Amino acid sequence: MKRLFLLALAVFPACAIVKSATVRDDWAAADQKAVKRLAIVVQPLPDQSQKAGEAFALIARRYVNQKRDFLVKKEVVLADAPKLEEVCGGEDAIEGVLFLKPLLKAVGDGFEAELSGTLARCGDGREAWSARAAGSFPSKDQHLVEVTRVYVKELGAEVERYVPPALNLLRPLLDTLPQPILTEADLDEKLTLD
Numbered sequence: 805m806k807r808l809f810l811l812a813l814a815v816f817p818a819c820a821i822v823k824s825a826t827v828r829d830d831w832a833a834a835d836q837k838a839v840k841r842l843a844i845v846v847q848p849l850p851d852q853s854q855k856a857g858e859a860f861a862l863i864a865r866r867y868v869n870q871k872r873d874f875l876v877k878k879e880v881v882l883a884d885a886p887k888l889e890e891v892c893g894g895e896d897a898i899e900g901v902l903f904l905k906p907l908l909k910a911v912g913d914g915f916e917a918e919l920s921g922t923l924a925r926c927g928d929g930r931e932a933w934s935a936r937a938a939g940s941f942p943s944k945d946q947h948l949v950e951v952t953r954v955y956v957k958e959l960g961a962e963v964e965r966y967v968p969p970a971l972n973l974l975r976p977l978l979d980t981l982p983q984p985i986l987t988e989a990d991l992d993e994k995l996t997l998d
Contacts, residue, residue: 821973825935825980835932839900839925840984842868843891844879850906851915856966857881858959860906863970864978868902869997873983875990876902876997892926899926902981908969914942919973923981937977941969 828834844864850856861879868876877896880886892898905920917940923933943965945952952967986994 821937821939821976822980823936823938825933825977827933827980827982828931831932831982835900835925835984836982837985839923839932840873840986840990841875841877841897841899842902842923843896843898843900844868844876844902844904845882845886845891846879846904846906847882847885848905848907849881849883850966850970851908851910853962853966854881855959855962856908856970857906859955859963859966860904860970860974862959863955863967864902864904864974866998867974867978868981869994872978872981873986873994874900874902874981875986875994888924888926888929900924900932901926904974906970906973908966911940913944914940915969916940917969917973919977921977933980933982935977935980937973939972941972943968945972 844861846857846861850860858881861881865876865879868874877898880891888901891901901924903922903924907918909916918936918938920936921934922931924931945968948968948971951971952964955967956964
């Protein structure tokens with residue numbers, strides 16, 4: 805399978821968190837108009853915490869819906885990997901699954917963290933995109949105080965220490981996702997998503 809390697813590090817030096825990112829070289833011809841409605845699957849549970857997984861999933865859903873042209877319809881948080889066909893289809897008409905695999909190791913006041921992501925096409929499971937990010941992150945970040953409060957209010961106090969590393973990993977990783985092409989109807993549908 806031929807792939808195009810994205811040199812995110814050369815273009816965005818601040819994104820040294822992203823270690824690799826690839827997009828299939830036939831994305832524009834094969835998937836750009838067909839893979840728009842996604843489900844997000846977070847597995848395994850970061851730090852073996854269901855709530856941490858929920859924080860990663862919700863942050864990813866909102867970020868992709870706001871900053872990328874996909875329509876994320878649902879998120880799933882599981883300890884064990886689901887089968888692609890269990891997540892695809894259904895009433896949400898899911899066309900692709902964004903698999904996020906966070907690994908966190910508590911170190912001092914923060915985490916050594918790694919996040920792998922893949923975008924698999926429903927139907928045949930073909931991988932359209934993959935990326936990996938990693939780094940050391942504090943569990944409190946003075947630049948993320950307000951957004952951390954939002955997620956704590958929504959998901960509970962136990963997510964507070966996970967929000968900064970989740971945001972610091974997810975944003976640069978998800979910025980490497982390719983963009984789909986949306987129709988006018990898709991754009992109208994996107995306005996209803998959070």
